[in-house]
Amino acid sequence: MSKKLVALTGNDAAAYAMKQINPDVVAAYPITPQTSLMEKFAQYVADGEIDTEVVLVESEHSAMSACVGASAAGARVMTATSSQGLALMWEICYIAAGYRLPIVMPLVNRALSGPINIHCDHSDAMGVRDSGWIQLWAENAQEVYDNLLQAIRIAEDPSVLLPVIVNYDGFIISHAIENMHIYDDAGINKFVGEYKPKYTLLDPANPTTFGGFDLPDYYFEHRRQIADAMTKSAKVIADVAEEFSKICGREYKFIEGYRLEDAEIAIVALGSTVGTARAVVDELREKGVKAGILKIRVFRPFPEGEIADSLKHLKAIAVLDRADALNAVGGPLFDEIRAALYRKSDIPVVNYIYGLGGRDMGLGEINHVYADLAGIAKTGKIKELTTYLGVRE
Amino acid sequence: MAKTEKTKAPGWREVPIGGVNPEAGNAVKYNSGTWRTFKPVWFNDRCTQCYLCWINCPDVSILIKEGKVAGIDYEHCKGCGICAAVCPVKPKKAIEMVKEEK
Ligand code: SF4
Ligand code: SF4
Numbered sequence: 001m002s003k004k005l006v007a008l009t010g011n012d013a014a015a016y017a018m019k020q021i022n023p024d025v026v027a028a029y030p031i032t033p034q035t036s037l038m039e040k041f042a043q044y045v046a047d048g049e050i051d052t053e054v055v056l057v058e059s060e061h062s063a064m065s066a067c068v069g070a071s072a073a074g075a076r077v078m079t080a081t082s083s084q085g086l087a088l089m090w091e092i093c094y095i096a097a098g099y100r101l102p103i104v105m106p107l108v109n110r111a112l113s114g115p116i117n118i119h120c121d122h123s124d125a126m127g128v129r130d131s132g133w134i135q136l137w138a139e140n141a142q143e144v145y146d147n148l149l150q151a152i153r154i155a156e157d158p159s160v161l162l163p164v165i166v167n168y169d170g171f172i173i174s175h176a177i178e179n180m181h182i183y184d185d186a187g188i189n190k191f192v193g194e195y196k197p198k199y200t201l202l203d204p205a206n207p208t209t210f211g212g213f214d215l216p217d218y219y220f221e222h223r224r225q226i227a228d229a230m231t232k233s234a235k236v237i238a239d240v241a242e243e244f245s246k247i248c249g250r251e252y253k254f255i256e257g258y259r260l261e262d263a264e265i266a267i268v269a270l271g272s273t274v275g276t277a278r279a280v281v282d283e284l285r286e287k288g289v290k291a292g293i294l295k296i297r298v299f300r301p302f303p304e305g306e307i308a309d310s311l312k313h314l315k316a317i318a319v320l321d322r323a324d325a326l327n328a329v330g331g332p333l334f335d336e337i338r339a340a341l342y343r344k345s346d347i348p349v350v351n352y353i354y355g356l357g358g359r360d361m362g363l364g365e366i367n368h369v370y371a372d373l374a375g376i377a378k379t380g381k382i383k384e385l386t387t388y389l390g391v392r393e
Numbered sequence: 394m395a396k397t398e399k400t401k402a403p404g405w406r407e408v409p410i411g412g413v414n415p416e417a418g419n420a421v422k423y424n425s426g427t428w429r430t431f432k433p434v435w436f437n438d439r440c441t442q443c444y445l446c447w448i449n450c451p452d453v454s455i456l457i458k459e460g461k462v463a464g465i466d467y468e469h470c471k472g473c474g475i476c477a478a479v480c481p482v483k484p485k486k487a488i489e490m491v492k493e494e495k
Contacts (some may be wrong), residue, residue: 039458054431096409098412100411161410199409199415207417209413211412212414215413218402221403222410222412225405228405229410297481380463
């Protein structure tokens with residue numbers, strides 16, 4: 001496949017992926033910081049470059065509802081949102097997964113109100129973590145593009161048939177311009193392929209009912225099937241990544257270690273903060289500090305085994321959460337990483353809640369985390385289990 | 394469970410995914426006639442065959458035989474009483490609602 005180096009914002013990268021996917025239906029409602037993605041995509045449609053049916057709705061609740069209807073009708077469907085938009089979609093998100101509709105949605109991560117805030121954190125995505133949507137996380141614009149193309153294949157695989165969210169940090173990724181590669185339309189067309197729905201409302205020869213009343217005698221069985229599909233999606237995610245790697249030359253795994261193999265201390269994180277942390281790790285390595293990073297790319301299904309294996313040699317671990325679970329313990333990623341390590345290791349693990357509402361996570365903050373980790377590694381003692389990093393005292 | 398389907402209910406691996414029902418018109422197999430509190434009773438001798446009950450019944454439960462109203466399908470009638478309400482025959486309607494004996 002031929003590739004081209006371009007400079008795009010994260011939102012433009014997502015719009016370009018959506019243009020190449022050319023979904024049958026896109027139903028969406030504008031919300032900062034997703035807006036420029038949908039503007040760009042709508043422009044492609046208005047200019048006649050693609051023939052997607054764009055449904056402009058009056059709210060995100062309607063957007064996801066229209067997506068559910070179109071997907072049940074057998075269409076390839078996408079939407080995109082952020083923050084409150086996702087919160088308004090919430091009940092329909094469960095329905096999309098419950099009806100096994102392979103809708104793909106870029107989620108431009110933004111803090112949830114209140115107080116109102118339009119900047120990045122991960123509380124929107126964490127709000128739907130148990131809804132049955134697969135979640136991929138991007139570190140930069142390139143991964144936004146690559147993850148979206150893979151998401152279509154993952155969602156529509158007959159053994160999966162679950163919707164997929166592709167997360168990327170609001171403004172930090174969505175509005176910053178980065179160099180990245182795009183691939184030729186023909187190659188992407190071939191990779192993405194055609195969606196062949198298992199059931200469709202538009203097949204009069206085989207009439208079906210979607211959304212029937214599911215009482216105690218069947219609901220449990222249907223929920224069990226979703227759990228099974230989530231488990232089976234792991235193989236599909238791996239296979240699709242491998243096929244994509246062959247075409248595009250970049251490797252995609254569930255998790256990615258950076259200078260982790262010989263590290264003694266490491267942080268675990270999602271999204272753009274991983275990029276900043278790479279610079280800190282390089283500096284620390286110059287000084288002889290054995291620092292590393294574990295990036296989580298696939299959050300649902302949760303790659304518990306891989307995570308435990310990749311962390312087992314460390315002396316101290318910090319989990320960075322750009323969302324708070326408000327459970328008086330720590331953040332959502334912290335909970336799950338600790339659960340992954342349970343009975344597999346007794347490495348001290350601490351939590352940092354950072355960057356809420358777009359508070360900057362700079363080199364200084366990340367250096368602070370590694371300094372704390374070095375202390376914990378030396379003494380084996382945890383002073384503070386959960387730290388609110390960067391909040392003014 | 395349906396009266397006409399006495400077999401063991403299927404396990405989660407056999408059930409169509411997503412709660413999709415791929416079988417059109419299968420409500421006929423499901424005995425929903427147990428939901429009634431009142432049941433309509435039809436009197437052939439008073440009926441003028443105007444079909445108003447048949448047009449209005451939301452559950453397609455007015456039986457027609459050889460083009461004529463011939464009674465009630467008690468396996469699917471929910472006892473809503475619409476048929477009795479719309480029956481225009483006077484002074485006594487050709488459909489009356491009576492308390493269901495359980
Ligand atoms: S009571 Fe209601 S459901 Fe039953 S036959 Fe009359 S109209 Fe139909
Ligand atoms: S509405 Fe009354 S008179 Fe008319 S067909 Fe029905 S039972 Fe007979």
